[in-house]
Amino acid sequence: MAKRVRKTDEEIQDAVEAVINQNLSIRSVAKETGISKSLLADFVKKHINSPEGNFQYLRNISNRKTLTKDQEELLVSYLRTTSKMCHGLTTMQTRELAYQFAVANKIVTPPEWNKNNKAGIHWLHGFMNRHKELSLRQPESTSLSRTSSFNKTNTTTFFSNLEKSYKKHNFAPNMIWNLDETGCMTVTKPPKVIAVRGTKQVGQIASAERGTLTTVLFFISASGGTNPPVFIFPRVYFKENMLKGAPIGTKGMANPSGWMTEEIFVESLKHFVNHVQPTVDKKALIIMDNHATHVNLQVVDFARKNHIIILTLPPHCSHRMQPLDVAVYGPFKSRYKQAMNNWLTGNPGKPVTIYEVAEFVNPAFSESFTIGNICKSFEKTGIYPxxxxxxxxxxxxPSSITDRPDPSSLINDNSSLPSILQSKVDLTQSDNILDQPSTSSDLNSPSTSGIVNKNITKEGREELGIVSPEMVRPFPTAPPRKKNKTCGRKKGKCSVITDTPEKDELMKAEVDRKRGKKRDVKNKKKFKNGEKTMH
Structure with a gap:
């Protein structure tokens, strides 16, 4: 049996006009065009009975929908925004929102919706099928520090410092470097394997329940080049056989914890200088995070003596602004796991130790630290070009949830703020994202603003009386931050730590730290002698 081809609205309109304007029979036109005789007769009847110019040739070929197309577009826009804010909705929350949205707009809902106070599962399946841009995804856990710190203020500070460094020193691409550590464990998550369909549990061999950490420091340049990495093994003393199978030129060191220290980082910079060889006329720029082992007086003194400029990234922003994290470490970790799995399957019954880590790093390093990946990582972060x-x-x-607008920016210019923050500052400019202003000054109270659909103007929605999803379920907004009076570790910042003002700050911090240590030693002696100290 031949498959029937569905006719378009234009073809049906031409057929109806042929019957009415050319006085042709419905049977003959239906036979000639291949349109169903009953369908054509129905449209001809509707055309005759409708006022002139008001009839549209649109077929009702779908099931009755609870929400209209425009209303579903509002839901899609809301779900898209919340997912970008790292507060995406689950399937259950989406069904509850759809029901609340329908009730708020006085839409007649099926009895099942009213009984369960949420939309049906069949509606959700149909909704997802109608909007292919949405899909059910497994999100990656993102800490609150990362979401709040990656904001326009911090990125603007970083790019301002970077631009000043470029203008002052005129770095060549091969002298712009990024360095960062990553952990290489002796136990990793196994890759996917082929197994029998329907098997309840599929296992894959691993050397132990918990692995041992080996830290590896990598270097990449904006020209696509690399330096041999630095390994920090969890041992008291380093032995050459720990680097068996490592990339040529690799440097190895040891630390009982397997972590980076200030002394080891200075030795790593010496390794960097031996390969890059910066000079007075050809200085090197290193972009790195502001970990305590990286930002200290020893590092600054060595960098200044060896013609190195160090620019630190804003705190908790490396996941978006550090080239190694953006486009290199992902492929590297994937290939590292594959290399370990290949070794385990080829050496049955033998556990993985730190003496095999370098052997796994070598193929993963050569396959992932390619010129294409490295250049793309600098491009995606905006560092070079x-x-x-x-x-x-x-x-x-994501940062708009906890950000507070800068008072000076509210007075001078609102264009530099994210769109959601703009709407909170100037509600008259909120046509692109927010609908109506909040009537409450309390940040914890529900907002009355909603998402604007691009296809529906503000006036049109006011005419129709549409309640937007964001009126029903406001976007998350954090309350004002509480001032923490307790003393803690000084928060890092984005800066050129090799500049004189930053060096002076580090020197002052070092003096205070030593003074504090002397005071602690003195107090301990007094306690031992039975003396009481006054605080």
């Missing part, structure tokens, strides 16, 4: 506008307002949406 320099692009201070690489991040859009959508990228800053």
């Amino acid at each position: 320099f692009n201070s506008n690489i991040f859009t307002d959508d990228d800053f949406l």
Whole structure:
């Protein structure tokens, strides 16, 4: 049996006009065009009985929908925004929102919706099928520190410092470097394997329940080049056989914890200088995070003596602004796992130790640290080629939950804020994202603003009386931060730590730290002698 081809609305309209304007029979036109005789007769009847110019040739070929197309577009826009804010909705929350949205707009809902106070599962399946841009995804855990710290203020500070360094020193691409450590464990998550369909549990061999950490420090340049890595093994003393199978030129060191220390980092910089060889006329720029082992007086003194400029990233922003994290470490970790799995299957019954780590790193290093991956990582972060506008307002949406507008920016210019923050500052400019202003000054109270659909104007929605999803379920907004009076570790910042003002701050911090240590030693002696100290 031949498959029937569905006719378009234009073809049906032409057939109806042929019957009415050319006085042809419905049977003959239906036979000639291949349209169903009953369907054509129905449209001809509707055309005759309808006022002139008001009839549209649109077929009702789908099941009755609870929400209209425009209303579903509002839901899609809301779900898209919340997912970018790292507060995406689950399937159950989406069904509850759809029901509340329908009730708020006085839409007649099926009895099943009213009974369960949420939309049906069949509606959700149909909704997802109608909007292919949405899909059910497994999100990656993102800490609150990362979401709040990656904001426009921090990125603007970083790019301002970077631009000043470029203008002052005129770095060549092969002298712009990024370095960072990553952990290589002796136990990793196994890769996917082929197994029998329907098997309840599929296992894959691993050397132990918990692995041992070996830290590896990598270097990449904006020209696509690399330096041999530095390994820090969890041992008291380093032995050459720990680097068996490592990339040529690799440097090995040891620390009982397997972590980076200030002394080891200075030795790593010496390893870097031996390969890059910066000079007075050809200085090197290193971009790195502001971990305590990286930002200290020893590192600054060595860098200044060896013509190295060090620029630190904003705290908790390396997942978006550090080239190694953006486009290199992902492929590296994947290939590292594959290399370990290949070794385990080829050496049955033999556990993985730290003496095999370098052997796994070597093929993963050569396959993932390619010129294409490295150059793309610098491009995606806007470091080289320099692009201070690489991040859009959508990228800053997660930070809009906890951000507070800068008073000076509210007076001078609102265009630099993310769109959601703009709407909180100037509600008259909120046509792109927010609908109506909040009537409450309390940040914890529900907001009355909603998402604007691009296809529906503000006036049109006011005419129709549409309640937006964001009126029903406001976007998350954190309350004002509480001032913490307790003393803790000084928060890092984005800066050129090799500049004189930053060095002076480090020197002052070092003096205070030593003074505090002397005071502690003195107090301990007094306690031992039975003396009482006054605080």
